Every structure is written in C-alpha cells, then in structure tokens.
Amino acid sequence: MSNDNEPTLAQDPWHSLKQFTPARIALGRAGVSLPTRACLDFQLAHALARDAVNIPLDFAELEQRLNAQSYQTLTLQTQAENQSVYLQRPDLGRLLSTSATACLQHSVSIPFDAVVVVADGLSSTAIEHHAEPFLSLLLPELQQKGYRLPPVCLVKHGRVAIGDAIAERYAARLCMVLIGERPGLSSPDSMGIYFTYQARSGISTDAERNCISNIHENGLSYQQALKKLLYLINEAEKLQLSGVNLKDETTDTEPNSQLKQANFLLD
C-alpha cells in the first residue's frame, strides 16, 4: 500500500482538527468508502480488543511473577467453566466453584484486614500488563499499615462481585478487586479496581463499591490509581462504609483548562 496521495482517494482538508479529538475524523474516502489504511487501522484495533477478551490469561505466569516477589498467591475458579459461559452468564462469574470454596475453607482461621483479588474479567491483556506492577506498589503499602493479608487470590473467569465471596471467606473488612475492563478500540488493556468495605456475597451491591477505572498506558497511571485507592481505604476505615457515600475527593491531574478552549465553529 503506497501513501495517501493516490488519485483515487479523496482527502479531507480538515486534517488539522485531529488535534482536538481522539475520534477518527478526517479519514478521507475511496469513493464514499473508507480508504484501505483507515479500514485496516480499525481492524487492527478491533483485533487487539477481541484478543484481549478471548485469549486466556496465563495464570501460571502471573503466579510466578508474584511469587518471585515473595507474594503468596492462590488461584481460584468461578462457576463459569469457559469463556463462552462466562460472557453469557454473569451470575456464574460471581460464584466460586466447589473446589475453590473447599480450598478457601481450609485456609481460614482468624479474620483478615483486607483481601486483594485479581480477576481476568473482560481483558486478559489488562491483567497481564498491569496487575503485577500495580501490586508491587500496593502490597508494600498495605503491609506497612500492618494489615493482615491472605494470599493474593487470582480468579479465572471472575466478575467484580467474586471479591465479595472471597472477602466473606476470609472475614476481611476491605476488599480490592483488580479486573480487566471491557476493552475499547483505543484501550484494549484497561484495568479497573473495585473497592468494597465489608463486602458480603449476595448482599453487597454496586452502590456500595468505589471504582477506579481506566488504568492503562494512556489513562490513569499506577501512582494515580494507588493514590486514589489509599485515599478510599483511609476514608472507608474512618466512615466504615464504601460506595456512593464515599466520594473520591482526590484531584485528577488532568487540567480542566481545556474546557475553556475555544470552539472554532463559534469564534
């Protein structure tokens, strides 16, 4: 494929507007259709997003990486047996498999302060890229607080609410779930963190959770996400709650000044 100057292609003389938006504007056209380059660009982005959903997370590799930093791990299954079931039955992704339940029963004796759960969710690439580097920042902070922590639970085919069942098993006060978010075309590897105070299976609702979303290279940084999470932990410990009544009042570093940016259509 040569360049965009082929005579069969119509250029859009408003290229300069691309500076204002990540949207796919001024793509040009071949006849009325997408030029080859723009068409394949889209296919590439979609392929990355689809692979993030469908290629299974390498749990053994993740375990190794965490164990290498001397963090203990426990790999658990939900009742969603495979990816197709997982996608169609969100309810099963919120329930531990029989073997996982049995496994947790053995390990609990006295209450823990917090559980850290990592679930593949809808993007294995998000967890592959971001879980271990983020945990290597988070876990020392939690240890420094003197928190008693069980092994990091790695959950195959898990939804956010799987954390409730695990927190309940460990009688833990704080629950943090790192999960692969629904991939967008521009962010196939976005990780989210869901924080719940006194999470209990079948009882905790989404209104009781705080979410830190959009953790990826062009989104929220690990440090920004960590700052937000530690803020939520401290406030939750004070207020003894999480969710809609616990507002995240950390400031986003993104400047609001862009709102004042002129609208060229009306100048």
Add this chain to the structure above:
Amino acid sequence: MYKIHITQQGYDFKTLRNLMAKATPARSGDYLAGVAAVNNLERVAAQWVLADVPLKRFLNEALVPYEQDEVTRLIIDGHDNAAFAAISHLTVGDFRNWLLSEQATTAALTAVAPGVTPEMAAAVSKIMRIQDLILVAKKCRVVTRFRNTIGLENRLSTRLQPNHPTDNPAGVAASLLDGLLYGCGDAVIGINPASDNLEATSRLLHMLHDVIERYQIPTQSCVLAHVTTTLKAIEQGAPVDLVFQSIAGTQKANDSFGINLDLLQEAHLAALELGRGTLGDNCMYFETGQGSALSANAHQGLDQQTCEARAYAVARKFKPLLVNTVVGFIGPEYLYDGKQIIRAGLEDHFCGKLLGLPMGCDVCYTNHAEADQDDMDMLLTQLAVAGGTFIMGVPGADDVMLNYQSTSFHDALYLRQVLGLRPAPEFERWLQQHGIFNAENQLQQLADVPALFKLPSY
C-alpha cells in the same frame, strides 16, 4: 389453554407470558433470565400454539398485571378499539398472513397502528422470518417533523453523534464538522454528555443551539442527559429542542431509570411550551434496547423482546421525533453474537414501525460480543432495505466516549449510493446549497473546507 401435542411430545405453556417467552428466537438474555425454550422443539411448539392465539386474547390476558404496572395500564387504557376492528377477528398466525398480504397497504397499516398493542406486535414478530420483518416494515410509513421532515419514502436520516471523552468543546466541534461535511446530521445532532450534570448539559445545549443558528442548519439538537437534568435546563432557559430519555417496557424498569409516565409527560409539555420546532412539534427522542429491563432485574418474567416492544407503548404516548433501538450496546449476556444482534435490530424496527413510531437503529456492538464490522454491514443494509428511519453517524464508527462501535458517516453514504436513499429534504437542500453534496446527492470533491466554515489557523 396453551397446549399442543407435537411429535409425540405434549406441551402446556400455562400462561401467555410463558408462551411468548418460549416462542422467541434464541438469545442469550432469555437464557440468562431462565425464560427461554429449553430446545428447538419446545420453541417451535410454542410458535405453533402462539400462531393460534386470537389477537383479542392480548386485551384480556395482561402479561404484567394491570394493577401493578403503569405500562400495562397505558397499553390497555390507550387501546383504540375502532382501529383494531379491521384485525380483531385474526389470530397471531392470520395477522402475519394479513401483514404480508396486498391488503395491508401503507394506508391500511397506518390506520390499524393505534389498534395494535406491543404484545401483538411482539407475538407476530416471533413467527416472522427476517424477510417478513423487512417486507412489512418497508410498507409502514411514519413521518415526523421538528425543523425538518423525517421518514419520507426513500429517505434515510442520520443522527450526528459527536461525542468526546471530556466534552471538550473543540473536540465536539471537530467531530461535528467532520459529520456535517460528510452530509450527516438531519435526524438530530445528539451528544451523549460525558457527565450527566446540569452545567455540562447546559453548556452543550447552548453550543449546539449556537452552531445550528449560525450555520442555519435545518436540523435539531439534543443532549442525551437524564430527563430530570433536561427539565432543570429548560427551567434555567437553556435552548432545548428535543428531550431525551432511555425508556423500558415495565414500570419497575422505568423506576430503575428514575422515570415514570408523569415525569415524561411533564418533560413533554415543557418542551412543547418552548415551541422551538418550525415545521412540527415532535419534540421527544427516546432510546431503548432489548435486555435493559432484565439488566435492572425488572423484566417481570417477560422475554426481552416483548419487554422491548412494551417500551414502544411508552414512546408512542409522547409522539416522538425519533425512537432509537441501541441494539448491540448492552453486551453478549443479552445478545450474544452478530446473528442475535441482527435479528433483534430488525424485530425492534418492525415492531416500532407497526406501532406507528419513527424507528431508527443504532447498529452497534461491543468488543466482548461475537460480532464484527461484517455483521454490522449486514444489519445496516437490511435495516435500510426495511426502510429504517435513521442510523447513527460516528466518526469512523468508533465512539471514543462510550467505547463501542456504531455506524460511520461513510456507512450512511454507502447506503445512499447502493439504495438511492436521500437525506431529509430540508437538510438535503442545505447540503447542496453549501456545496457539500452535488445535485445528485454525491459528496463533492473538496479542495478546501466550504466557505461557510472557517477553520482555526493552526
């Protein structure tokens, strides 16, 4: 009552609600809800039984109890018996035959529409193939007006959707201009605000108003905030053309959206009072989608397609300019793959048109659905053949705010070329006047942006 013996197997479906659910073509949301047929034979058995149910039966056996649900009360109390007379003797199976027959002309379908309930439309759609859904919908004609005329024969309108992740005005303007220069935006210029608050909504409303005024574009604007936010904006004097709201087919689901019929009525009256339409007063824009009631755990044992059709009763009450089924947005737990999304989109369009609504479709999917651009091309083409009123126009089909894939400006131009579909006449004249389209409605080769628009000198 709803019994059949088929290939040595007896079935008793007990209630009309159960029968409807079992007769529905397979889709993941109905399995998730636990209401779907367990196998193909049970589904077809239910379809045989359903075909013999008299249409009158739907007026006597409410699928959600009358006492408990204001959508049911709206359907029953608002039913037009005179319009129904022409089809009142038919069963569901006869109704399908009648709809396909030469007797069901555009005029006959228009006359009968107020006598058709959502459940009747849903029931007949369950025993129709894709080509039936297309053929009948194509005969329906629903024309609405605000500042232009939507829904005329051989016309296809587009909603220009210039969303931006942070509502940045220059970012919105960039996508907006891109769309206009591709001939998009006659249905509405409609923005999904990144945050649903009064200040952001008002700012966007003023901006869209100013753009439409300044460039004298024969179209209308909408900021897709919650109806309560829009009402507050109206109180503050913001220039609201169309009031937007997502609606569903049960009272409980609407509750979960924070709305009810009274609230919609209040908003409708407030928008009418503003009187901003120049050609007509259709001033509501509704969005729906199969699965929305179940996702709020408010489906009341209904299958998702019947639930969806009931939402159209809510829409119909307020004479909307546009109704949009956002078919693939909800995800694979409701519509698993391209096949399910395609059929659902065409069912929704058919049911909406049969009930007399200006039905468009957001031909769309998410990245965790088993679907791709080829599936969208199929639904897009079939919807346009069926006479779909409007589709979305998103730059490159990639909505960078809502993170899903819809249809592009290019997609609309493709349909115009292969099917000879034109934009709304007033908008078409504007496009030609400013040299965006030529007299044959083809995009002009532009060496520069039309003189009307001044670009920033960066």
